[in-house]
Amino acid sequence: MSHNSSHAQSWETEHEHPTDDMRLLLLFSHDRNREILSKKLTPYYDVSTSTDTLDDGSFDLCILDEGSLKTHRRTLVAHKHAEEPVFLPYLLVARTDVDQLDTSVLELVDEIITVPILLEELGPRLKSLLRNRRLAQELSERDELEQMAAIISHDLRNPLNVARGNLELGRETQSDEYLQTTEDALERMNSLIEDLLSFAKQEYSNLNVDLVSLGSIASRSWDLVETGDAELAVELPRDVFLMADSSRLQKLFANLYRNAYEHNDDHLTVAVGLLEDGFYVADDGVGIPEEDRLTVFERGYSTNDDGTGFGLPIVKRVADAHSWSVVITESESGGAKFDVTGVELLDQSGTPLGE
Template sequence: MDHASPDERTVVAVDPDGSAVAWSSVAAGVSSPEEPFPDGFRTERAEPIDPSEADAFVVMEPAALDRVRETNPTLPVVALVDDPTQPVAAHPLVDSIATDPDGVETQVEWLSTRTDADPVRTSPSSAPSRIERLGSGATRLATVRDVDTAYRTTVAVADEVFPEYDVVIGVSEDGWIEPVAVSADVALDECQRVRAGRGSAGTVIERGEPIVTPRRGDESNGHHITVPVDDDTVLQISTDDPGGFADEDGRLVELLASHLEETLDRIRTDDELRAERDRLLALFENVPDPAVAYDDIDGEPRFRRVNSAFEETFGYDPESIVGESIDEYMVPDEVESRSEAEELNAKLRRGENVRREVTRETADGERHFILHVIPIHLDAENVSGYAIYTDVTARREREATLRRQNERLEQFSSIVSHDLRNPLSVAEGYVDLARETSDLDHLERVDEALTRMDRLVEDLLSLAREGEVVGDIESVSLDSLAREAWASVDTSDARLLVEDDVELDANPTRARELLENLFRNSVEHGRSRDGDAVSRDDENSAEFSNHSTSSRTKSDDSVEHGSTSSRAEPGDSVEHGRSRDSDTVSRDDEHSAEGSNHTTAAESDAVLTVRVGGTTLRDGDTEGFYVEDDGHGLPEDADRIFETGFTTDEDGTGLGLAIVERIAEAHGWTIRATTGEDGGARFEFGTG
C-alpha cells in the first residue's frame, strides 16, 4: 500500500462510542460531543471524520478499539492515557502509548515511519507478535515515574509477552533476595526469599550473568531463566513445561530486563535531580542573602521566584512581583544605573557569570550590594538563572570611616609636623636669645609660643575625640547650652543675644563644644588686630579664621565671661529673649534681662553681637537653629572654611570650624554657612 508523508498523514481519534474525529495538533487535543477527552487535552472541537481515511488511530478506552478493529487493525494505534498501567495501554491492538498530545504525534511519526517498510499487522486476524508486545511494553515503561510501578509494569509486560510463564522480580536487601513483584496469578507471599549468594537469583546477582536452570526440588522438572537487571535486581521467568523454554525466550527476557534497567536508571536519575532540586530550593529559600530566580523574557529579566530574605530586604510581596521586570522594581532611576543594568543583562544572556557591586532600591532606600548572578547554562544562550544580593552597605560605611580616619591622621601629621614645629622653633630661638643677652623680656615671646602650642594641642585632641557617634542623646535647651558655652569662652566685650529657645536632641557636652567653637570664631574674626571690637560698618576687614581659642586663660587674664560675673561690665553681656519673670525682652529693648549691661546706640554699634535662636531652613520643612554675628562675614573662599587646617589668620589653628562640622555630622545634623542679616557670618543647622 502507498503510505502518506508525515505532512499528509491523517490521524484519527476514536471515542469509546465509536465516534471518529480528526486529531488536531494545533488544538493540542480533540473531543467528540459525547465523550470529551480529559481536561488539558482539548482547547477546541475537531470536525468528525470518516475513520477509513485514517493513517493512524488515537484511543483512550478499550471500547474504542472495536471501531479500530472494524476499520483497519493494521494501522498504528496510540493510546492516550494518564497512567501507563491503564487497561487500554496493555491491549494487543495498541502499538504505543502517550501521556500528552505532543507524545501522540511523536509516537505516530515513529510508528508510521516503521510501518512504511513493514506494517505493524499484516491482517485483521493476526495478533501482535511477542516482540511487538515487548516494544509496546517498553513504551509504557518509558512513562513510569517510580520504582514500584516500574516493577509492576515490567511483570505486566512479561505476562503479555510470556502468558504461559510465571514471572517474579527480586531485589537484594540486607543479605536476602526479596520478591517485590510477581505475575497476576501468583501470590507474592507464596514466593520465598533467597539468601544472597544462594540459588539462581543469588548467583546471578553475584556474577552478573544470566542463568537457565531446572527448578530445583520440583518433581515436575520445571525450568526458569534468571537474568540480572542491575547490581541488586533480577528478573526470572519459570515454566512447568518439561520441554523448557523456546529458543528466543532467553533473548526476550534479557531485552525486557534491559528495558527495566533503563527505566530504573532514569527513575533514580530523576529522583536524584528532584532531590538536588529540593536541596537547591531549600538553599534558595534559606540563604540569608536576598535571592531571585529569574526568567529572561523579551530581553528583560523578570521575577520567577524570590526568597524570604528578599521579601524582608526589598519589601515586596513575592506573589505580586512574579512576572514583573526586575530592573523596574530594583534599579535606581539614574541613567548610569540603568545603563549598567542593560550591560549586566547582555552578559547574562551570553551565559556569563556576573559578580560586581551595585546599588539597588530597598524598603529602606538605596543600599549597596555585591550582585552574583548565575545563569543556568554557562557559555550559552540563557533564558533563566539566579541572582544573589549580598548587602555590603555596612562594609562600605566602615571603609568610608576608615578612609576619613586615615585622612584625619594625615591631617594631624601635617599639623603636628608643621604647626607645632614653628612655635617650638620660635620658643627655642628666644630662649637662646634670652640666655645670650640675659634679657628676660624675650621670655614673653617664649610664653606666647608656648600658649599657641597649648591651644593647638587642645584643638587637636578635641578634633581627635570627634567620632561618628555622639554617645547619649537627650533633650537639651539651646538657651542653656548657649549660656554655658558663652561662659567658657574669652568673649572680651562681645555680647550674646539668645533670641528664642528651642529644644534639641543632642549630647549636651558635644553640643556645648560646638557652640564654644562657633563663639570663639565669631569673637576672634570680629576683632581688629589690636584686640578692639570692630564695628560691622568698619571698612577695614578683619581676618576670618577657622580656629578656636583656648578656654584656658592666663593667670593675669582679667576678662570677665558672659553670665559668670555679678558685675554688669561690657564684657559680661548675655541678652535673652525672655527675662526671669517671663517678660519678653526685645534685642532692641534698652533694658536688658538679668545679667546683661545697658548700652547706648553708639556703644551697641561698637560691640560685636552674636545671636542664637531657632529657625526653619530654606526648604521650609527642616527645623533647626542658627548662630549669627554682625562681624565682617565670610571670606571669599568660604567654601573651604570647614576644611581641617584652613585659616586666614596667621595665628589660627584651622581646626575650630572643622570641629564644628564633625560634631554636627555626628549628630546627623546639616550645617550651612551663609551671610547674616547684618552682613556677618551665619551658621544654620538642620536638626530634623
C-alpha cells in the same frame, strides 16, 4: 528563604574563612525572618539584632527590611553621615521589585536583595560590601594620618620655633619680656593639640541624646572660650528645646564663638537666634567671603594665623552626627552667620513647637 543542600554547600564554601571581626546588624520587622538569618550568619560574623547596636553605631553592615528602614530611617541616615567618607553599607531585603521602591529608599541603601533570599547570592554580596568598607576604612585611616602629620608638622613648627627663639633671647638678656611671647606660643600649641585630639577621637557619632534647652546650652558655651570684650546676645525663648547630645552641642557653640572671636576684633556681638527648622549663630564682624564658605569646613584650613583649622570641621561633624545641616551665610550687619537646620524644635514636654 531557601535551604536546599546545594545552596548550603555554596554558602559554606563562600564563607570558608570567618570574618567575625566585622559586625552585622539585622533590623527586621518580621521576627521569624530575623531569627532565621541571624542563625545562619552567626557562625561567620559578629551578628547583632539589638537596636542598642543601631543607636551606638557599632556595626559594619546593616541588613534590614522596608518596615525597619521606615522606623529607623533618621538614625540610619545619621550614621551614614557620621561615617563619611568611610563606606557604611546598608543591604535592603525587599518584597517588591526595585523599580517599585521609593527613590528615597534607593538613595539610602547600597544593595537590594529580594525575597526569597538565596544564600549563594547573599554570601558574595556580603563579602563584597564588607570588603569595600574595609578598604574605605584603610584608605581613610591612611589619608587621616597623612593629613594629621602634615598639619602637625606645619602648624606646630612655627610656634615651637618662636618659643625656642624667645627662650634663648630671655637667657641671653636676662629679661622677662620674652617670656610672654613664649607663653603665647606654647598656648597656641596647646590649643592645636586639643583640637587635634578632639577631632582624631571621632567621638561625635556615638551620641548620648536627651532633651536639652537650646538657650541654656548656647549661654553656657560662651564661658568655655576666650572672647575678650565680645558680647553674646541669646535671642531665644526659654521654652525652646531639642533632642541632642548636650556636650557635643556645647562643642558646636563653643567653636562657633571662638571662630567669631579669632577672626574679628574685640568689639564684637555674637547673636544666637531661631530659624524655622533650627537655629543660627551670627556676628557683626567682617564676614566670610562667599568663595571660602565651603573651604572653611575642611580640616586644617584657617584664614587666621592663630587659628587651628579644626574648629569649623568639628562644628560640621557635630551637626552631621545629629543629622543636621550647617551652612554659612551673611548676617544682617554683613558678618558671618551659621545656619544649623534640620533641627526639630520642641517644648519642655518634648512636643514639636506649634503643635
